[in-house]
Amino acid sequence: MNALTIRNLQKTYDNGNQALKGIDLNVEAGDFYALLGPNGAGKTTAIGIITSLVNKTAGEVEVFGHSIDTDLATAKSCIGLVPQEINLNLWDTVGNIVINQAGYYGIGGKEARERAEEYLRELRLWDRRDAIARSLSGGMKRRLMIARALVHEPRLLILDEPTAGVDIEIRRSMWEFLQKINDAGTTIILTTHYLEEAESLCRNIGIIDDGRIIEDTKMSTVLRKLQREVVILSLTDRVDSAPKLQGFKTSLRDHNELEVEKGPEHDLNDLFAQLDAQGIKVVSMRNKANRLEELFIGLVENKPGNGGVA
């Protein structure tokens, strides 16, 4: 069953901006789906329509089979939204914000309080339950929005750039948490600018650009499309010039760092064997750029009319 089905979704704003030009998208139940795209591509508009914060111009949206046109309340009850912008009542307490959200979904009294406690503990905010939201750090506000989105236990959680401006430690803990709730059966749609985030969390990916879906496939399929990879090697000893390695393109970043470009036909064992034969020892290795980022830029720039990159 699909958690989300979108057919020919279109949105033209009053100022004439055509934000969505007829997108089709299917997200299976239980999936962890990445929706990527540059700023202004239409991601937030699409999420706004799914969650009924934006009126659509045309098209159909179904959430677990419930149409937002004919069965909106049921469709809404299936969704939890963590928006891009902080949209908390900054003068209300952390506890009240989550309890009130439960109430808006028809969950009141003791059950609302128990669920609020459960998710605030889960997101390490229980100690701050009596603090007003304004006093929280940026990362805490993001976590509070996640707790608020989960309190009615939605089947589909939509996160619109949830880790924007969050430090790496909190980002990692949020990833672990999201992975855990996805493993427990919650379908997750994630938009992010941290492409590493999408690569490590998501099984499927959609790329939206200029109001159109330009890629909708498995993450592994997307990654296989990469034709080249650049790694940076830190060397034990200083070298004066880049070594010549058969099948690899090399250049020196400095006397202790070597940049190596490899194609899909060569493997790293071959690389290390050649380096070893020349007496060059490697201390560590890292990717020069995020692979998904490269692919993303390639896809967006490669669109018809962009005259782009192969």
Place this chain on the structure above:
Amino acid sequence: MNIALNLVAVQTIIRKEMVRVLRIWIQTIVPPAITMTLYFIIFGNLIGRRIGTMDGFDYMQYIAPGLIMMSVITNSYGNVVSSFFGAKFSRYVEEMLVAPMSNAAIIIGHVAGGVLRGLLVGSLVTAIALLFTDLSVAHPFIMISIVLLSSIVFSLAGFINAVLARKFDDISIVPTFVLTPLTYLGGVFYSISLLPEFWQMVSKANPILYMVNAFRYGILGTSDISIGYAYTILVGFIVLLFSACVIMMRMGIGIRE
């Protein structure tokens, strides 16, 4: 429609509104109490002693129902307009918009919050009035029903103002340029029988006149207008304004792009 869900949602909004009113009591409860105390001292006591009686009542007694009604109207309106516009401005209105509760539940919850603040402040002003004069209730049902209906009308009007407002200036225009003049010209401080016939006719186009006079009738038993007209106008306004709120919410005017 899931009635149980919507009932919980309405209760939640009411609780949230009451928490807000009590949290900022220095802004919501104290100012009207101080303002009305000054009205009673200056208009009722100092000036009122020179005026004498009006419609057979001490001037202080005569203006007390109008001042109570004025505080109920302004606080009901002010509560809904500031609360809902604040939610819109800071975007936490989205908490309600993404939830499965009906548009009617959002409206009823906020209107109930406005009514409760109006009645809370109205009760406080009544208590202050009793420090200055004796008030006996001539028609309790009329008094309670009129104050309740008036409070609902102005809470609904405040909701519409909040939905249409785009900036903070927009939420002060109606109270400053419409509500306050209509209230002052609505027979709070005088009987329209004192006015020339033409201005009596003009005054009768002011809906607040009916609310103030019907409320005064509930307390003192005297009125410039027919109580039946007052009920008709109040119920008519409630139906009209509630329908407008529902239509605006359904279309997403001012809240959905």
